[in-house]
Amino acid sequence: MHPTRRPLTRRHLLGATAAAGVTGLATGCDPDRPAGGTAVSDDAPALDPASWDSVRAQFALDRSRAHLATFVFAPHPAPVRAAVATHRAGLDRDASGYLAANEERLDRAVLAAAAGHLGARSDHIALTDSTTMGLGLLYGAIRLRPGDEVLTTEHDFYATHESLRLRAERDGVTVRRARLYRDAATAGADEMVAGLTAALTPRTRVVALTWVHSSTGVKLPVRRLAEAVRERSPEALLCLDAVHGFGADASTPEQLGCDVLVSGCHKWLLGPRGTGLVWAAERAWARMTPVIPSFDGRDIGRWLAGGTGGQPVPPGPAHTPGGYHSFEHRWALADAFAFHRRIGPARVAERTRELAGRLKEGLAGIRGVRLVTPRAADLSAGVVCCEVPGVPVGEAVNRLWSAGVVASSTPYRPSYLRFGATIANGEQDVEAALRAVRTLA
């Protein structure tokens, strides 16, 4: 690119001197090696992506326990640990120099990896720190007029409901909730489509859904719901909290048919803790105004020029919150996507289904346990919920912990006992969980 056409970056604006200093330290010949950094290695065995035991060995989990809650907050696999350590060492040695020398290239690598995973354009992706941050930004950014309606459901997580409540408090938009199913265990796609369709109106401008419900493990038939939205409320944007599908189901936004996809990368993707993203289609970005100032060099350049002129900033960077971040984690996200790609998203999805299937079959076969999550693979992903009547959920989680099994409880009413096996797990973890649950019932 011609030097005068290059977008201004924080490097140019804030770190020119440091950059010059660090360039002298750069390794120069290896484009993957961070300038001014020393690669930090990890003692995990080399990955054989064809072997699930080898994949599992990439995680430094305490093996005295069966960890069936790694999807709540991810352990880092070896390549992510190594990347975080490398970037951290570089930043600790000279934070502004390392940033100036590497930021542009590493940011680009993260976005390219995310775009590859999503099958989307990299400049349509904004980087965040979590799903919650993405949902707060999204539902703050969409422009709405008086009389416009937002439709969500009874099944969504706190972060969606609360973002919309805060939005309604700020400018009085109407937020309604639909119920898509009565009983998760017997929920059907037709029932869910009918439930949503009945609640759509010509005034609906936003439909806020969650791909896989963390309350029950139900996976929505998103494609069919998107078609219903297009037909009945063509002006509505279908926005998805995708966090329990992202990295567990290989469907892309295009295949899902959604307009906006929000996810954290520190759950099923097993990416760096404190990372997330928002992808939106062109027509959705066109209806949003950024909430937090970006640190994109073009935005800063326009500000320096008195607020006029400059190049337009594509929506992804324009909606990426500015400020300094825990960059060692953000940049290691490229390594998390690469790890996932080496194993193969379709294989990961299949493995997740297989382990969840074992959990569901096993739980359903234990007398005194009621499986809440649908058995059908097209209506569930990796989240598996159940209840043990007569045993309060908190007590069940504690007793399982004492038996060496890490489970979670759903933060909803009613609250259920919840498990999820990621690629950091194996059949032995599932069997240990089933053995421990048998002692509860």
Ligand SMILES: Cc1ncc(COP(=O)(O)O)c(C=O)c1O
């Ligand atoms: C459906 C759903 N969305 C969002 C979140 C929050 O994710 P994050 O930690 O990435 O904000 C959770 C649980 O943590 C969840 O279950």
